């Protein structure tokens with residue numbers, strides 16, 4: 001029996017890499033890279049530039065996938081603020097092109113959006129809460145969501161919380177950044193006043209692949225079950241890895257100058273997702289034991 005084809009954009013990234021690894025058992029996997037070519041057993045690695053509509057057409061029309069999981073993104077918040085045009089081309093316009101192609105090909109599209117579509121004033125956001133991004137990354141991802149809803153009947157907008165865990169191919173997660181700095185003897189300043197619902201990358205990939213096979217259409221929040229600030233998360237990580245916590249120092253968002261404004265509390269209500277999925281979304285205590 002021939003396997004169905006799945007196209008994972010951003011296969012060379014943190015989330016895409018985990019999807020590539022997991023999907024191989026069941027799917028004929030095509031995965032894209034841009035600046036970082038990779039090879040992975042049993043996977044077709046394909047070059048694609050999301051800033052070039054002709055290139056996106058070329059890749060998708062050649063593969064004719066049954067499903068696309070769109071993880072390709074310009075995900076650096078501060079770079080997005082400094083390069084607004086590039087941010088829009090990659091995060092909004094390319095998403096629109098993929099939505100149109102998916103519609104033409106009768107292909108299911110899972111789009112990884114972000115908790116940054118919220119302004120952070122409320123916290124514990126559910127899927128029906130109004131979006132109001134405060135930085136360009138969030139605005140472009142929100143624009144991507146709108147383009148998908150406008151033109152793709154078989155869609156899932158999977159809003160993803162802060163991701164942690166070890167990369168499979170490459171990509172830098174929040175927990176890796178903390179561990180790398182500490183291992184190099186450097187101090188890590190972590191916000192004690194920003195709240196998220198961190199999710200383990202392997203757990204996220206499992207949830208996304210479960211979603212591929214469900215008939216669900218709409219928006220879902222994919223986060224871990226705990227709301228936590230970055231400082232508390234960092235202390236728990238250090239404790240579990242038996243690393244001295246003296247290099248982890250609390251900071252407040254107002255004391256750090258960043259190009260992109262950060263929202264205060266973009267934690268998720270994940271009850272709708274948990275009702276739908278068999279995959280249990282782990283809290284950070286459970287998740288950190290697995291890395």
Ligand SMILES: NC(=O)c1ccc[n+]([C@@H]2O[C@H](COP(=O)([O-])OP(=O)(O)OC[C@H]3O[C@@H](n4cnc5c(N)ncnc54)[C@H](OP(=O)(O)O)[C@@H]3O)[C@@H](O)[C@H]2O)c1
Pocket residue numbers: 009010011012013014015016032033034035036037048049050051070071072073074075076090112113114115160161162163164170171172
């Ligand atoms: N990581 C998080 O904490 C987090 C939180 C919320 C939402 N998300 C969302 O989850 C998804 C995956 O995030 P991630 O952490 O895996 O991102 P990542 O590690 O930064 O990977 C980004 C991917 O996009 C590709 N890419 C960048 N520019 C491109 C271009 N011009 N053309 C084609 N591909 C390009 C990169 O390819 P190369 O490396 O080969 O250049 C890489 O494969 C994104 O949609 C992101 O917005 C992530």
